[in-house]
């Protein structure tokens with residue numbers, strides 16, 4: 001094991017020890033308070049759901065997350081990392097169709113040799129679209145993720161043991177040298193078979209008569225490469241992860257990135273709860289400042305969460321990224337600015353789909369890993385059309401800013417949308433991302449004009465909605481005909497109706513068709529009028545629209561299941 005490994009693991013050990021010390025020694029009423037930490041998660045081992053002790057009103061009221069829970073260190077969504085086979089085109093699509101602007105870039109032009117990344121922004125929403133620049137021949141060289149037990153073995157065994165290196169090829173010199181070998185071979189005009197570049201590569205190169213002329217250039221390259229070995233390692237890792245993701249899932253969201261405070265504590269807790277490790281906590285720095293960053297995977301999935309603690313970073317996205325380098329022509333900019341504007345605000349929630357009977361298990365995972373609590377739930381009684389159904393639990397950070405609904409299919413007469421997703425995605429993953437807006441009609445109208453395709457709700461749905469609104473004597477802020485014309489779904493809570501104004505708390509939602517040919521990732525646009533729910537009243541209407549799409553795709557079929 002090389003010295004960089006030693007330093008990484010000793011750094012991890014130090015930070016982990018520091019975290020544990022912080023947990024055990026602090027008496028502050030914050031995330032370091034050991035009594036509060038031990039009270040979480042909210043699913044005890046006896047399977048009893050302690051949230052039953054709260055009323056439904058408490059669970060969904062505005063003040064519930066902040067009054068019932070101590071700050072857990074989770075601040076808000078930082079960004080979503082989307083794997084694409086063509087990040088440049090996807091960035092352009094998001095700019096043209098959804099009004100995002102490209103604000104940051106990483107690629108060949110700023111010395112990122114294996115991964116290119118385009119970061120787009122609309123309001124406070126950042127999406128990072130990544131793709132690979134090369135194909136890694138053997139994407140099983142790196143073992144990802146590794147787990148707490150692996151870390152314990154790092155501590156227990158002699159890190160220099162060869163067998164250990166063979167078993168856990170994490171930042172080995174071999175890996176870097178293999179990479180350099182490839183680079184050097186590619187630089188030479190004649191194939192080199194007689195020289196094996198290994199651990200003495202540098203000396204071999206500079207002593208060689210044949211390659212004297214190349215020596216200066218190569219030695220600089222090699223020295224720089226070895227100095228940058230950790231960067232290269234990270235690039236290889238990133239490239240491998242993207243490649244594997246695309247092979248297994250095709251395009252989709254790979255990483256839900258979150259802003260946190262107290263990263264080391266959160267990381268140690270997540271790893272203790274079984275989260276896989278992709279990146280150990282590390283400080284990244286460039287001219288714009290520093291952040292601390294770590295990446296874990298959600299147990300039983302490929303879903304990643306990168307945790308980011310901003311130290312003093314003020315740049316375009318993260319250390320290592322430049323401003324966007326793509327300069328548009330005046331004509332193009334002019335044309336772009338003539339398109340109807342789309343103003344989104346924040347990521348409202350990010351939905352994960354799972355397979356049969358996984359929902360409760362994964363909700364517990366989020367509770368144990370991050371201390372998230374159950375914010376909202378729905379079952380087949382709420383979410384069924386008679387043909388298909390699902391169950392859902394929304395897990396939330398203590399401040400309610402990060403919400404992750406967890407879905408599972410329910411046995412039903414026809415193949416449901418969750419099953420369809422699972423068939424095409426190849427495992428659990430992100431089904432949809434919800435963007436919030438303050439003017440859904442304007443936003444949806446502009447998106448339609450720019451080419452986004454939304455699901456259509458039925459006349460029956462709007463006739464029923466109109467009747468219910470009349471019966472409950474509730475008035476919307478929006479013009480009902482506009483809501484209907486744009487296929488926007490409405491879920492309102494008549495209990496919150498103000499007798500004077502006839503207004504109540506409600507949400508407006510609409511769902512796009514899948515962004516790709518595979519029926520996997522789609523987007524939701526949502527506007528909230530003091531309502532924190534997830535559209536229990538709109539599910540039936542939504543499901544019927546999705547079933548119509550499933551029919552067109554040939555995936556709305558009667559099923560005779562043999563379930564695990």
Ligand SMILES: [Fe+2]
Pocket residue numbers: 349351432434524
């Ligand atoms: Fe949603």
